[in-house]
Amino acid sequence: MKVILIKDFEKLGVVGDIVKVKDGYANNFLIPNSIAINVTKGNIKQMELVKKSIIKKEAKNVAEAEKVADTLKDLEISFKVKTSPEGKLYGSITNKDIAEEIFKERKVEIDKKKIELIEHIKELGEYDMEIKLYKDVKYNLKVKVVSDEPVEDKKESKKEEIAEKETKEE
Numbered sequence: 001m002k003v004i005l006i007k008d009f010e011k012l013g014v015v016g017d018i019v020k021v022k023d024g025y026a027n028n029f030l031i032p033n034s035i036a037i038n039v040t041k042g043n044i045k046q047m048e049l050v051k052k053s054i055i056k057k058e059a060k061n062v063a064e065a066e067k068v069a070d071t072l073k074d075l076e077i078s079f080k081v082k083t084s085p086e087g088k089l090y091g092s093i094t095n096k097d098i099a100e101e102i103f104k105e106r107k108v109e110i111d112k113k114k115i116e117l118i119e120h121i122k123e124l125g126e127y128d129m130e131i132k133l134y135k136d137v138k139y140n141l142k143v144k145v146v147s148d149e150p151v152e153d154k155k156e157s158k159k160e161e162i163a164e165k166e167t168k169e170e
Contacts, residue, residue, distance in 0.1 A: 003036035065134035092120035
């Protein structure tokens with residue numbers, strides 16, 4: 001049986017595709033769940049119109065995402081954080097923190113789910129991450145994490161404290 005998809009369906013195709021499936025699959029699953037409709041001349045014409053509007057909407061969304069990418073161009077975020085003497089952060093930097101910082105810097109709201117951060121940042125350094133603005137539109141963001149105090153000074157002050165304790169104990 002041939003049916004026209006009215007929703008994107010991962011295993012079959014995208015909206016407007018005419019696909020051949022088994023009768024039972026079409027009648028018992030696709031059609032009742034409003035994923036597909038029967039192939040008729042009227043339905044084919046209707047889906048052509050729907051497909052055109054989807055293409056226009058898709059182009060608009062891509063254009064908006066590219067505009068956001070241009071707004072973010074050359075953006076480099078840095079966080080000043082409290083750290084241990086070893087350079088480890090007290091706490092961590094998350095997708096939410098990065099999204100908030102982007103908003104502060106460029107007044108652009110980015111959904112935290114679109115920021116690809118494998119795990120929270122817990123150490124000092126520079127990180128490159130990808131922001132998925134739309135399906136094929138991505139932006140590479142550079143994030144720097146620096147200590148509010150120089151790490152070497154903290155290590156030296158810690159060594160000095162230990163040395164002072166040892167001299168007092170003697």
